[in-house]
Amino acid sequence: MTDRDGDRDSAITVRQKTSDRVLVAAGFPLLGAVVGLLLKLLAEWAASWPWLPWEGPVELVADAPEPTATVVSLVLGTLAGVVLVLMAEHGYVTVTIKDERVTTARGDATRSVPRIAVSGVFADKKRLVVLGTRGEELIAECKNEGADLPSVARLALAKLGVVVHDTDDRQWWRATARFQPSESPE
Structure with a gap:
């Protein structure tokens, strides 16, 4: 590192690679959105079963109007991914x-x-x-x-x-x- 005068700064900083951090920051929300959508599809499929645990919440998700149900599942999954990104950022050591x-x-x-x-x-x-x-x-x-x-x-x-x-x-x-x-x- 150099400052404006061209003198060498004696500090060396080592942290998580930027490419890894970008991969986590982009990948977790994307993965969360996919998981949210898959859970919505799973709820629709599970609602057709003759018996299932938590019948009320599953039917609530399955009977939600479209495109609202899809948008909400994508947003909630993305938010879950963002929370994981924030937890990862908080856990990195510098x-x-x-x-x-x-x-x-x-x-x-x-x-x-x-x-x-x-x-x-x-x-x-x-x-x-x-x-x-x-x-x-x-x-x-x-x-x-x-x-x-x-x-x-x-x-x-x-x-x-x-x-x-x-x-x-x-x-x-x-x-x-x-x-x-x-x-x-x-």
Whole structure:
């Protein structure tokens, strides 16, 4: 990045690829519209069955006048897709590396650590990890909060010198090189 004077800006920002974000932003509403239309068609088909659960709502959708029913199903499906896009945008992680700090941002939450304390930033399957100089996880951004151990607990363990790693069906842990204070003279 350069500013107007041509001096190099020392900040590096890494975020989700623009093409991926555009695909999500266009694809989810389109998919939602298709699902909305399919649900309307399914309701029309299901209304012909001799017995079905939720008979009232299904018949309400099936008996709705056209083209209103089609337009409403398309709009509701599209809105559901837009909600998913907003949730995805809120969940993306952005990493900014400056001369003095490394910062991660997701939604409304921001975490920052001094750059001198960072030895690496990498992706570990579904997690973005900022690793400290002693091997500890300074920041771990999890994409899957439904894991057995939430990210808050992971960070608390990391402060104690224990790093937890997920594989497909197991969790592994390792101890990091912990800070040992120098002995004080007696």
